[in-house]
Structure formats: structure tokens, C-alpha cells
Amino acid sequence: MPTYGQPTINLVKGKGCVVTDAQGNSYLDMLGGIATNILGHAHPAVTSAVKKQISTLGHVSNFYMHPNVLKLAEKLQDLTGDKGAKVFFCNSGAEANEAALKLSRRTNRSQIVATEGSFHGRTMGALSLTGQPAKRDPFKPLLSGIKHLPFGDVAAMRRAVTTRTAMVILEPIQGEAGVITPPARYLRQVREICDATGTIMAIDAVQTGMGRTGEWFGYEHEGIRPDVITIAKGLGGGLPLGAMIALGDYADLFKPGDHGTTFGGNPVACASGLAVIDYIEKKDLLSKVSRDETFLKESLATLSGIKLVRGRGLLLGIVLKRKIAFEVRDRLEDAGILVNAPSSSVIRIAPALNISQRELKQFLLIFSVVLRKAHHG
Numbered sequence: 025m026p027t028y029g030q031p032t033i034n035l036v037k038g039k040g041c042v043v044t045d046a047q048g049n050s051y052l053d054m055l056g057g058i059a060t061n062i063l064g065h066a067h068p069a070v071t072s073a074v075k076k077q078i079s080t081l082g083h084v085s086n087f088y089m090h091p092n093v094l095k096l097a098e099k100l101q102d103l104t105g106d107k108g109a110k111v112f113f114c115n116s117g118a119e120a121n122e123a124a125l126k127l128s129r130r131t132n133r134s135q136i137v138a139t140e141g142s143f144h145g146r147t148m149g150a151l152s153l154t155g156q157p158a159k160r161d162p163f164k165p166l167l168s169g170i171k172h173l174p175f176g177d178v179a180a181m182r183r184a185v186t187t188r189t190a191m192v193i194l195e196p197i198q199g200e201a202g203v204i205t206p207p208a209r210y211l212r213q214v215r216e217i218c219d220a221t222g223t224i225m226a227i228d229a230v231q232t233g234m235g236r237t238g239e240w241f242g243y244e245h246e247g248i249r250p251d252v253i254t255i256a257k258g259l260g261g262g263l264p265l266g267a268m269i270a271l272g273d274y275a276d277l278f279k280p281g282d283h284g285t286t287f288g289g290n291p292v293a294c295a296s297g298l299a300v301i302d303y304i305e306k307k308d309l310l311s312k313v314s315r316d317e318t319f320l321k322e323s324l325a326t327l328s329g330i331k332l333v334r335g336r337g338l339l340l341g342i343v344l345k346r347k348i349a350f351e352v353r354d355r356l357e358d359a360g361i362l363v364n365a366p367s368s369s370v371i372r373i374a375p376a377l378n379i380s381q382r383e384l385k386q387f388l389l390i391f392s393v394v395l396r397k398a399h400h401g
Contacts, residue, residue, distance in 0.1 A: 033357070038065025041379050043362070051362045054373045054387055058364065059199070059231050059339060062258035062300055064376035069299045070261045077295035085286060092294035099301055100269055103240045104253065110275040113289030115264040117230030118145025120254035123268035123283055124193065124226050125149045125167075127252065130277040131224065133190035139175040143200035144193065144228055153193055156200070176206040178213045185217050191224040191252070192217075196242035199231035202370040203334045203341025211246040218251070224274060226252035230266070234258030235304050235377055237336035238314035245336065258377075261300040265293040309377045313337040316384060323388050329399040331369075338379070342371040348398050355394045361387060 034046040041064045043053050056062070063070060077092065084090055097111040112123050121144045128136060136153065138144070144153040151160055152167035155175075160166060173180040175198060185192060192214060198204040211227075218225040225248075232242025233255040239245060241253055251274045256266030264287070270277065287293075304310065317337050324333050324342060334341040344352065349365035356363055364372045373387075 040064040040066075041376050041383050049360070051357070051360050052383060052386060052390075054361055054363050054375045056375050057262065058257065059236055059374035060257040060260075061262050061376055062234050062236070063261055063303060063378055065262070067261065067303070067378075069303045070296050073295040073299035074263070074292055077292045081291050083287070083290055083292075086284065086289060090291050090294075092291050092298060093289040096289075096294045096297050096301075099298065100255075100267060103301075104269060104271055105249065106271045106275075108275055109269055109271045110278075112268045112270075112278070112283065113294070114256075114266040114268065114285050115287050115293075116145070116266045117228070117254060117256035118147045118150040119285070119288070120230065120256055120266040120268045121145050121150040121153060121193070121228060122147055124191070124252050124254050125153065126283055127268065127270060127274065127277050128191035128224050128226070130282070131190045133188055133223075134169050135186075135189045136170045137181065137184050137189055137192045138170060138172050139194060139198075140172045141175050141198050141201035141204060142172075142193075142195055142228075143198070144195075144230075175201075175204060176210050178210060178217075181214055181217055185221050185223055187221050187223075189221060189223045191226050193226040193228055195228045195230075196232045196237065196245070197335055197339060199339060199372070199374075200366055202343075202366045203339060203372055205334050205336065209246065211243055211248050215246075215248045215250075224251045226250060226254065228254050230254055230256045231374070232336075232339060234300065235310050235313060235337075236339050236374065238310055238317065239337075240310070242336070258300070259297050260293050261296045263293045263296045265290075265297050304377065307378065313377055316379070319381075320384065320388075327392050327395060329395050338377060339374050340372070341366070342373070344369050344371065344395075346399065352394055352398045355398055356391065359390050359394055361390050361394075 035043050036046050037044050041053050044050050101109045138153045140155040142155040144150045155172040227243045227250040229241040253269040259265050321333050331343040331345045347368040353365040
């Protein structure tokens with residue numbers, strides 16, 4: 025079905041940050057499967073873990089447990105800093121947000137606050153949370169009781185969140201809206217509002233998670249701890265794997281029979297997730313990501329035609345002075361670089377965390393040439 029239009033490239037293989045199409049053309053992948061191929065393509069740590077697991081135990085369903093799901097749950101628990109945290113595994117970000125939505129209903133409250141421009145998924149519950157009318161309107165009526173506020177507006181949040189509010193859900197950075205970063209202290213102030221009203225503060229870290237911002241989930245820059253975290257994308261290293269993590273007292277809201285999934289926590293996907301986290305830790309990729317952010321922002325600031333660069337780590341939105349982002353994206357594709365244009369004036373990049381300095385310089389060189397031609401063309 026043409027839900028993504030008609031793709032123009034047929035990719036057949038990949039190695040590291042380079043992918044190859046059916047005609048033998050190579051591309052530097054600066055989008056990473058939309059922040060998903062966290063270690064690039066065919067990474068030895070991932071392929072080795074997956075091969076070993078698929079030859080041992082492929083699937084068991086959640087009527088039973090297996091070592092990988094226990095290890096990965098414990099690892100995610102460690103990364104949150106909450107030894108009492110509990111994890112519900114699923115297959116995608118939308119499913120993780122659906123789980124968070126259902127969990128919030130267990131507070132005996134039903135009102136939810138989300139933000140304009142947000143993206144939480146396309147299933148009916150996740151779509152109800154999503155603050156983008158173009159995606160929502162064709163499928164109304166959606167869930168009721170959800171209010172969308174301007175992203176970054178603390179005063180609006182203070183007015184809207186009450187003791188009847190079950191959950192506030194936020195992205196640390198709005199990726200699909202064009203990599204929008206909120207004002208400093210915004211997440212901290214929302215945390216204070218949720219504390220005062222007894223409201224769940226949920227962080228959708230689907231796009232910012234797994235080290236992409238230079239921290240594990242993306243909210244740590246504000247020094248807060250949320251009540252619920254949803255992750256996916258990079259967690260599986262290219263395999264379908266998502267999770268909803270509940271912290272503190274909220275970890276015990278779900279009871280047997282409240283929710284379920286056939287494939288969630290699959291042994292093979294969990295093996296990949298464990299390999300991803302282990303490699304990021306061993307190679308200290310969080311520090312590298314922060315250095316790469318500085319390098320990219322400083323380099324991009326020297327180019328004419330760029331208004332500003334938003335985002336953190338290796339989730340960056342390059343805001344152009346003119347609305348030529350779609351043309352720039354297409355020209356980059358012709359020049360062997362894959363990026364995304366979430367709007368007519370923004371180029372989004374989210375490459376693998378282990379992208380090399382040489383590849384970053386290659387991107388910058390080609391991008392500067394393409395931008396100059398598009399800007400003056």
C-alpha cells in the first residue's frame with residue numbers, strides 16, 4: 025500500500041554507515057533508519073548475537089521467560105537508576121506508547137496532556153496522543169480527554185495539569201516536528217507540576233533514546249527522573265524491539281491480564297538489544313556522541329544558507345534560511361547521502377552513533393556543495 029508514497033531507492037545491503045542499492049550505487053546513511061540503526065548496518069556485535077540466538081531459541085511467547093529478556097530488563101532497570109523499575113517489552117514505539125496510555129488508566133484518572141507537534145505513533149491510541157492535525161484528522165474520532173499544549177509553554181502546562189490528569193507525555197526533543205528542542209528547564213518545570221498534582225510524567229524517548237543525545241534516554245540533560253519511559257528504534261539495533269519502563273510506585277500498576285503481546289521481548293530481538301547496550305558502554309559512545317555534536321554544530325555554523333542547528337547529540341535538525349529542504353534532500357540523495365526533510369525548511373540527520381569522523385567530514389563536504397547549489401539554483 026502506498027502509505028510511504030513510492031520509494032525511489034531499492035536498498036539491498038549495508039555495512040556500517042554505507043548502504044547499497046540494487047543498481048550498485050552506494051549511499052552514506054545519515055538517517056540510520058530514522059534513528060534506528062544505532063550501530064549502523066551489519067554490525068559484528070549485533071550479527072553475532074542474533075546468529076547465536078536464532079540458532080538456539082527463536083521465539084517462546086510471554087507464557088514463558090528466557091535469559092535474554094531478564095538480562096535486558098535488568099540492564100534497562102540499571103540505566104534508569106531505579107532498582108524497582110519494571111519493563112514491558114513490545115515491538116515498536118507506538119506499542120510502547122499504547123502501553124503507557126493503558127498504564128495511565130490504572131491511576132483511575134483519564135485525562136492526558138500532550139503537546140502540539142508531538143509524534144507518538146500511528147495506532148489509534150498513540151495517534152490520539154500525537155499533536156499533528158494532518159496525521160490525526162483523517163482518522164477522527166480519536167480518544168477523548170487528551171489536550172494538546174504548545175511545546176515548551178510552562179504556563180499552559182501549569183493551567184492544564186490538575187489532580188484529574190492521569191499523564192503528561194513529552195518528547196525531550198520533538199523529532200518528527202523538525203527536531204524541536206524545548207527551552208532550558210522545561211522538563212524540570214513539568215516534573216514539578218506533575219509532582220504537585222500526582223500526575224504521571226511520561227517521557228517518549230523513542231527517538232532520543234539509546235544514547236542518541238549523549239545520554240541514555242535524553243531527559244537526563246535536565247536532571248530529572250520521569251515516571252514512565254517509552255523506547256524503541258535504537259533499542260533493537262535494527263530489529264523490532266520496544267519497551268515501556270515504569271518507575272517508582274507506577275511500576276506496580278499493571279496486573280496479570282492487563283496487557284500483552286505475542287512478539288514483545290522476543291529472544292532474538294533481546295539478544296540484539298543486549299549487544300547494542302554492551303557495545304555502547306564498552307566503546308563509551310555517549311562521550312563520542314557529545315563530541316560529534318560539537319563538531320557538527322561548529323562546522324555547520326560556518327555554512328551560508330543555514331539559519332540554525334537544533335537538537336542534541338546525533339539527532340540534529342539543520343534549519344535552512346529558505347524553504348528548499350526537499351530539494352536539498354533530493355540533491356543529497358543524488359550525491360550519495362541519505363537524510364530526511366521533516367518540513368520544507370529542515371534537514372534531519374540521525375546517523376549511527378559509531379559513525380566515523382571521516383564519514384562526518386564526507387557528509388559536511390557534500391552537504392556544503394549541495395546547499396550552495398540549491399541555495400543559488
